[in-house]
Amino acid sequence: MTKAVNPVSGLTGDPAFLATTFVVIDFEATTPSGYPAQPVEIAVLAARYHEGAFRTVGRGASLIRPPAFAPVTPMFTAQTGLTAHDLADAPTPAQALGALDSRFTPDRRYLLVAQHAATEAGLIHHQREHCPALARIDLLDTIPLAKHLIPGLPNYRLDTLLAHLSIRHPPDRHRAAADVEVTAQVFFHLIAAADRDAQLCDLAALIKLAGRTAKCNQPAQDGLFDL
Template identity: 55%
Template sequence: MNADIRRPPSGQLEGDPLFHNTTFVVIDFEGTTPAGHPPQPIEVAALALTHQPHRGWVQVGAYESLMRPPEFAPLTPAGAAQTGITAAMLADAPTAGEALAALDSCLTAGPYLLVAHHAPVEGGMIYRRREDCPHLAAIDLIDTVLLAKRLLPRLENYRLDTLLDHYKIPRPRDRHRAMADVRVTAEVFGRLIAEADSTGTIRSLRNLKTTAGRPAKASAPVQAELF
């Protein structure tokens, strides 16, 4: 994150110990969209950040992996053109289950909140693999789209590129690779948090979760079977 984002919030978030004690894991998937099936992941990246008093955002971990898609969801030419990922790169990659299990094993120092742009997409990818990553699947999400809508109500839309333009954050050359998208999402999240804090829109971690949170689907109670 750049110097502008590392500066500490100036408002009440600076005094909220729950905010400082939480590890924010910015996450992004790239995937294929096979007909008749939900999207299948081919790459995941995650960046773990904490906010330390008087220091600002500090990276405490990172993870990224390609994932070999199932046979019914091969990488398409359009997908390869958008991401720069090739079928050859995926041929020897771990399966989604293996890659997400490895990410899950890194989650040992919570509490955590996931951060994603348009979080239902990432949340759905995780939920469908919840048996491979039970810890990850139980973590609630912060949606930067919801946060941006609250703070920037006059934007034309809330695509990631629109927010990058709004905050004058350069688009990475490898935009649409998972780690590149994670890093710019982290930049956007930091700008939104600083703006929310300085204006008094967000005063605590609880307020942040109320404003932009999405509960983990894996944590939802299961409805009893009807007879």
């Protein structure tokens, strides 16, 4: 069980909030020239709010073998510790993301949670053929939420939030499993603060402030000159 937050009427008393499974997600990726970023590791932590606390209901992590056009670089290895050898026998994107996709059921409401959710949204969208269910889940971004609830920080990078919230910096920072764990802790702290914020009285208000629509859910724009 994760650390309890104060149960008060408001956000965490909203039936829509209570019915939502929040899936914290993090990718590590290579950034090949001329191509979209390619995932090489993914981790998720699913949590639901129940009786005054967030409770973990699922988690998972997987390495992902990158395509030949997106090799692991020395800079990437220096940041993450992952080498080409580590990824040589990893599952393909179709295998890793397909396995995750199968865990989402159509009768539940989900929101993805990420630090700088645009990055995760872009990676998921480019891999949508392998994870069609995941690609249709909207996101919450911890950055605008933190800016609203903790104004005045010099920046809102993950390391800054960890220090401000006294969350232990993981030794394997920049690995997906470690980053998803601390991002979840940041999110739980932010929800505790949001529960005391009159502007964030329900899930709809939270989404209005920090939500990001999945690219697959955005309306397609018709051509300007279609007749």
